[in-house]
Amino acid sequence: MRTHKPLAERMRPQSINHIVGQKKLLGEGKLLTRMIEFGSIPSFILWGPPGTGKTTLARILARSTRAHFVYFSAVLSGVKDVRKIVEHAEKLRSTEQRATIFFIDEIHRFNKSQQDALLPHVENGLFTLIGATTENPSFQVIAPLLSRCRVIVLEELSKGDIATILKRALNDVDNGLGRHKLKLKPAMLKTISELADGDARKGLNTLEISSTIALCRIQSNNAGASSEIILEDILEAAQQSQLRYDKNGEEHYNLISALHKSLRDSDPNGSLYWLYRMLESGEDPLYICRRLIRFASEDIGVSDPQALIHTVSCRDAYHTLGLPEGKLAIAQAVVYLATAPKSNSLYTAEAKVKKCISRSGSLPVPLHLRNAPTQLMKDLNYGKEYKYAHNYDDALLAQDHLPSEIKHDHYYTPSNRGYEAQIKNRLQKWQAILKQRKSNV
Numbered sequence: 001m002r003t004h005k006p007l008a009e010r011m012r013p014q015s016i017n018h019i020v021g022q023k024k025l026l027g028e029g030k031l032l033t034r035m036i037e038f039g040s041i042p043s044f045i046l047w048g049p050p051g052t053g054k055t056t057l058a059r060i061l062a063r064s065t066r067a068h069f070v071y072f073s074a075v076l077s078g079v080k081d082v083r084k085i086v087e088h089a090e091k092l093r094s095t096e097q098r099a100t101i102f103f104i105d106e107i108h109r110f111n112k113s114q115q116d117a118l119l120p121h122v123e124n125g126l127f128t129l130i131g132a133t134t135e136n137p138s139f140q141v142i143a144p145l146l147s148r149c150r151v152i153v154l155e156e157l158s159k160g161d162i163a164t165i166l167k168r169a170l171n172d173v174d175n176g177l178g179r180h181k182l183k184l185k186p187a188m189l190k191t192i193s194e195l196a197d198g199d200a201r202k203g204l205n206t207l208e209i210s211s212t213i214a215l216c217r218i219q220s221n222n223a224g225a226s227s228e229i230i231l232e233d234i235l236e237a238a239q240q241s242q243l244r245y246d247k248n249g250e251e252h253y254n255l256i257s258a259l260h261k262s263l264r265d266s267d268p269n270g271s272l273y274w275l276y277r278m279l280e281s282g283e284d285p286l287y288i289c290r291r292l293i294r295f296a297s298e299d300i301g302v303s304d305p306q307a308l309i310h311t312v313s314c315r316d317a318y319h320t321l322g323l324p325e326g327k328l329a330i331a332q333a334v335v336y337l338a339t340a341p342k343s344n345s346l347y348t349a350e351a352k353v354k355k356c357i358s359r360s361g362s363l364p365v366p367l368h369l370r371n372a373p374t375q376l377m378k379d380l381n382y383g384k385e386y387k388y389a390h391n392y393d394d395a396l397l398a399q400d401h402l403p404s405e406i407k408h409d410h411y412y413t414p415s416n417r418g419y420e421a422q423i424k425n426r427l428q429k430w431q432a433i434l435k436q437r438k439s440n441v
Contacts (some may be wrong), residue, residue: 007204007208013053035064044151045147045149048149052200068092070127073106088100126291159194159196177208210233214228285326300340301341303420307336339418349413353411363403365382
C-alpha cells in the first residue's frame with residue numbers, strides 16, 4: 001500500500017538488530033542491549049548529532065517494557081502539555097500499575113523553568129524521562145535534572161554506516177524504493193554517503209529525492225533512459241550540503257578552539273581548514289576577527305608586533321569588503337598568525353600582575369612617580385627625587401617604579417623567539433650598563 005510517509009520514517013528500524021552503527025552501545029553485553037534484555041529503563045539523555053538514531057533507540061527501548069510511551073517535541077509543546085501527560089501518567093500508575101516513558105525530543109529547547117517542572121516527577125518515579133538533544137547537555141540541561149539522568153553519547157554515523165542504510169532502502173520493496181528497481185553505482189552511493197555528513201535522515205532524504213528526479217527523467221525519455229540514479233540527479237536533490245553547526249552551541253566552541261590551537265601550533269593548513277569550516281557554516285566573520293585580534297596578543301605578542309596590526313587591518317578590510325570578498329582578508333591574517341613566531345609572555349605577565357594586585361590591594365604610588373601640578377602637592381613631596389631619563393646617557397637610569405612592598409617582583413620575561421629575542425638582548429644590555437655604572441660609583 002502506498003504511503004505518504006518520508007523514506008526516512010518508513011525505514012526507521014523496528015528492532016535493535018536492524019540499527020546500524022553505535023557499536024559502543026549496542027551488541028552483546030553493551031549498555032543499551034542490556035537495558036532491552038532486562039526491560040529496566042532508567043532516566044537518561046541521548047546526546048548525539050542529527051540522524052544518529054536517538055528517537056529510534058528511545059522507541060525500541062520503550063517497546064522492551066510494557067510502559068506507556070509518550071513522544072513529546074520540545075519545539076511544539078510546553079508546560080501545559082506536560083501537565084496533561086503527568087495527569088495521564090498518574091492515572092495509569094494508580095489504575096493499571098503501568099509506568100510511563102516520557103520521551104522529549106530536542107529537550108535543549110526547554111528553558112530552565114520548563115525543565116524545573118520535570119524534576120519532581122522524575123524524582124518520584126512517576127515517569128522515566130528519556131531526553132534527546134544535539135546540544136551538549138552540560139550547557140543546555142539544568143544541573144538538577146542532569147544529576148538524575150544518565151547521559152548516553154551517540155556517535156556520528158560513518159560513511160560506511162550511511163551506505164549500508166542507503167542500500168537497504170534502495171532494495172527494500174515493502175518500505176523502501178525496491179519496487180522501482182533503480183540502480184545506484186558504488187561511486188554514486190559514496191557521493192550520497194558523503195553528502196549525508198553522518199546524518200542517516202539526510203542521506204535517506206537525498207536518496208528519496210534523487211530517485212524521484214531519476215524516475216521523472218526516465219519517464220520523460222521513455223525507454224531510452226537507463227534505470228539508474230546518476231550524479232546530476234543527486235546534485236539536484238542535494239543542492240548544497242549544509243554543514244552541521246550551531247553558532248551558540250558546543251560545535252561553535254569546538255571549531256573556534258580547533259582554529260586557535262592550530263594557529264598556536266603554527267599549522268597554516270589546519271588553521272585555514274577550521275577557518276573555512278566556520279565561515280562556510282555561517283559563522284559571523286567579525287566574531288572570528290575578534291578572536292584573531294585576541295590571539296595576536298595572547299599567543300604572539302611582541303615576538304611579532306605586526307601581528308596585532310595585521311589582525312586589526314583584517315577586521316577593517318572585512319568591514320570594507322563584506323562577503324564574499326572579505327573572507328580572503330581573514331584568511332591572510334590567519335596564515336600570518338600561523339606562521340608568526342609564538343610567545344605567551346604578555347599573557348603570562350598579565351596573570352602575574354593580576355595575581356599580585358589581587359594579593360596586595362591598592363598599594364600607594366611611590367611619591368617620586370606622582371604628578372605634582374599644585375604647590376600643595378609639591379610641599380607633600382609629590383614628584384620629589386624623580387629622575388628624568390633623557391638627562392642620562394642612553395636614557396638609562398636605575399629608578400624604582402613599583403611600590404616598595406613589591407619592588408622586587410618580576411612579571412614580563414621575553415622569549416627567545418622573533419622580535420622578543422631582540423627585546424631580551426636589549427634588556428640584558430641595559431642591565432649590564434646599569435650594573436657597570438653602579439660598580440663605578
